[in-house]
Amino acid sequence: MKAHLYTDWRDIPDAARGTVAALGNFDGVHLGHAHLLRTLQAARPEGELAVVTFEPHPRELFRPQDPPFRLTLPDERFSALVALGVRRVFQIPFTPEFSAMSAEEFVTGVLHAGLGVQHVACGADFAFGHRRRGDVAFLAQEAHDLGIGLTVVPALCDTAGPYSSTRIRRLLQEGYPERAAEELGRAWSIRGVVEHGDKRGRLLGFPTANIALGRHLEPARGVYAVSVRMGDGRVCPGVANIGRRPTINDGQVSRLEVHLLDFDGDLYGQTLSVALHTLLREERRFDGLDALRAQIARDTQAARDYLLATGGA
Incomplete structure (x- = not known):
């Protein structure tokens, strides 16, 4: 089945609604992200697997003076997600206007009304909405009220701690692409x-x-x-x-x-x-x-x- 990319959450076709969607930035699409997607698929095997992500990365909007830090830009990220079985990627433009949206508006307006998701999954530290005021507890209550299922997935860890994009960036900057590949699941x-x-x-x-x-x-x-x-x-x-x-x-x-x-x-x-x-x-x-x-x-x-x-x- 062909995978699809959507960049306007206000104009989603009916065929793309009703997915089970993982939430996050997915920079790098590493083994921790793969674990999140596998856990979601296991929880809702009948659902069509999707991802809700953002472009640019919020850090690029809020801290434009920072040196470039991205592991994957949109095309590479999309390819990596598709390789993990994702069939629909909702890539939300992270604009100043979107960043001002409240946590409640994100759940009700974007996830529910805009994308029509039936179930979502995220890590325990997922935060969203204006000034990151929405947390997992808030998401759980709002999703329940709207009839959206929720799976909170513990981080995948090894002896060094949780897999993370930050850890992989450090390995690459220190000259260890082989070790970065082990954590990405690919070069x-x-x-x-x-x-x-x-x-x-x-x-x-x-x-x-x-x-x-x-x-x-x-x-x-x-x-x-x-x-x-x-x-x-x-x-x-x-x-x-x-x-x-x-x-x-x-x-x-x-x-x-x-x-x-x-x-x-x-x-x-x-x-x-x-x-x-x-x-x-x-x-x-x-x-x-x-x-x-x-x-x-x-x-x-x-x-x-x-x-x-x-x-x-």
Whole structure:
């Protein structure tokens, strides 16, 4: 069955009403989120599985001065949710006007009248409404009065505590994409459109596809073994650099540059999803382009060896 995305909660078709829906931001769509969805599906197996989420993330609205922190932007989040069996994603625009909505209006106006959900699930710390004044106890009472079922799901934990997006962000920033993948249930990916760069990679003998990090979290700077999923579904092995290219004094903006192994073609304008598998080395400055070229050759071989050994691509 095809999955559907809805971005206007005021205009939901009748066919999309009556779902059982998990509530939350779902940044990263990690194992804790998968646990929430599985628990909801087990509680209401007859229901069509849905998610109610928000875009942008509330933190982006309230703290725009913060550095980018997102693990998944809408397209990647939607794909990850669909892979977990979600068939309808209600992506509510989180605007200043919406943020001023009371907790009661959210339950009665959005969940009940707007989306027509029959059952919802959330974590015990879920908060909503203006100034987060709605909590699980309030949701339970309002949902009961409206005939909406509720499942409150305890957090999924390991020896380090609850699985969380915050924990995964820290692992990526510290240079441990393998450990982040264990908590996500898949390799972490950056999805974006290939832009024109300065063609310096081509001059060095290693042409690269350049993708802006944009609102994505910036992981540890350095060189990674990656796999690249293209728009047609093909997956290619690759080696990527994330950083500011100190050898050529590239400035203050970090970028993702990925060289696809054994690939020859035009990628400009295409949307790629670049999955990080391991950090091969940290970013550093080299004494000239010849030294940089030699290191890129070593990095490329290291990425090839790693991906062949692990089946990463």
